Amino acid sequence: MLSLAVIGSTACAAPSAVAVSPSGVPAFSEDMLSAEFWIRRAPSPDEVLLDAEQVAARRTRAFGPEGGLIDLKRMPTALTRAQVAGWVKDAQQTPIQAVIDEQGQPVTEAMLEELRRNAATEHIPEAAPARYGLSVRRTPLRSLPSDRRFFAAENLRDYESLQAGILFPGEPVVIAHQSADTHWLFVQTTQGPAWVRRADVAVGSADEVFSYVAKAPGRVVTGDQVRTVFTPEAPGVSEIELDMGVALPRADVAPGEPVNGASSYASWPVLLPVREQDGTLAFQSALLRRTADTAPGYLPLTRANILRQAFKFLGERYGWGHQFNARDCSGLTSEVYRSLGLFLPPNSGMQGKSAALNHRLFTASDSHAERLRAVAQAQVGDLIVVPGHVLMIIGHVDGEPYVIQDVPFAVFKDPVTQQLRKTKLNQVAVTPLLPLYADDTTLYVDAMTSLVHVTSP
Template structure:
């Protein structure tokens, strides 16, 4: 199978429903950390101490996955077998699973449906206040981009068209490469960035922009605008047959690239993120591929775009030394930890900007390398019908929440409004997490005042002291504790 797999179930799925106000890309802009319970000196520094890096209750050895693997119960035990993983993958494309089954989109699209997709694509939680030059964004500027969406040219009915992405390409809220930001000091959050498509992902092509440089596509995540040149159009059978192929290699590193080849530039040094699964190319051992022998590499099959935009396929090579596997990794606690820590220190990237990822991108790619598909947004990860949840409301007390976190397992997800964190273990009963987060804000033990440390990367922090805002602890804002690894 490719980077996505579709279920065989005939159940209808919620392909036309979206979370309101683009909550699928809402992220917390700060993390607050206050003193945790006392930790022994051999395990970690005092909870009242702050490391030179500006993170409390932290020691350098916590930055190694082995530190947490040693503490995990039965770290190499398989938590879900292949059939159980496949069942969860199927549910992810079912009702309220969080992903769209594109095969169930009607073959004939209506003006009303396509217009709704245009409207949905335009929703963004990031205010467009200044442009890339630091100048104010005016309504006239936004109207110009909206006009490029050419809503008035949507046909009353049209045939659904299909395609595959041929490279890592940005999903955009409007058909434009313009960059808008909420403030000069918040340039890590770009208003029109709506996610990412990886090589080999399927789309339904619904409309094109007035300048004909952009396509409105429905992806498995949501509708969005993408560059026309990054989509190869083919028949539904060609697209979904490719997606359904068994994995030849699964990317298990944070990102790998295909071998450089001037003979086939369309598949040369393509960026492939964690969890992407590519079918094996039909190449005999040692047979040359794009000017190089295949004996020391893995031959894989990738979609390419012809000059006329038509879908074709080309062989490419992945070095045997690259961080890949012949199939999805076994779902074990050790693998969850090792996969998550491969992102440690990576720059925070809203909607996969900066060639990176954000909080839900981190969690979804870790699990995708083991065959589990999570929704692309933190809110849906917290309530997806494909996963097991312990939900929390205002009626749940602080102590009840703390007890639940004391029982949390490696790989569980903690969801608060706009953010998701992954449990990596406990030290003296205190839960710790790995998360992709802009800031650590905590109460300085010396001054008892809030102190803000800019992390802006995948980081390891304690959990119980975290704040959702200046007054509310994350534990008290927690809406869901997601038990991803339970059947």
């Protein structure tokens, strides 16, 4: 996710000699909006950069020490009041201040206190066994147990205060608590603690949950988003939204055997978790059309595939915490790599320092010249991390590095007036790196805290 500093002040800016395209982006031409433009320039675009064994090892490291993701299987089977209360407090931390509500009215402390009371921390038992579940649909993670929407300002409605991320179908959770109104479960996810709607989680045993997660992928979603086939006979698996990188196990269905009222011969049968009426976990077969953008496993990790996957999001509206059926800057990078079998942490800061990835860290002692040399040598798929934001290198033109990023604005110096100019993007966009500023005075390259070499062995 982007930090408030990036949201409020910028996303980029530029040196004075850079021509500005009609779109308001410097050093840019329309042909740069094609993945093939960059694939043609990439060295050995179809070379496999990490093989399947190396990719699997990276996934394991992502759940290890300092990897950025939480291994739920290693969590204690008994949870204490102090532990759960600490998680509830952690979950309430949000980078976006709650100033106005959806009607534009001021948010009062009394309004927030009402939501905190619904968290019912006083009812957390001294000790209780952990319970387990699987998400049954794409569902938001929330900082407090509420669907109420709060914003920092009228002109910042793209960034909702309580939005804490997303759960994709089939993701595991440890259930630690419930809200006073019983409509919300407080869960620990692989990303961290949050509230999630009770209706969107099915409760099962640890063995049921983790056995499902461990199943080999039958189909991996390689499009920006696909849906299961509409099936009125089985509403629990009908038109389920599946984002890029979601991996579903194959359903044990004989060739041509009907699934939920339709033949399976022209589709891919997959297995999805469903929630029974009593809230317990069950599994049901569903269909993905063969024409849908999916693959039988994770895509080979090549420069061409990195570019093709990233460009499938081009033009998508920016979605803070995966709002609007979309994603934000770190959601973009993590989903591209998830479709290739690599799991990245959910926020830009952790992507910049995850022990599962190779990176070069930068401090104030690194000169501008050193930073320029580093980005000049950056490869396709490398990540540029600045405070609150992450961008992906897609190649170089005349030695200048270019990125794809999910960002509110491009900010740069107008070559005529020499004044800072802000072009609203609010979408996944292609831009040059060097002309852009991270705030009103600092170029992105000078604000860079990490250059992540995701694909290096």
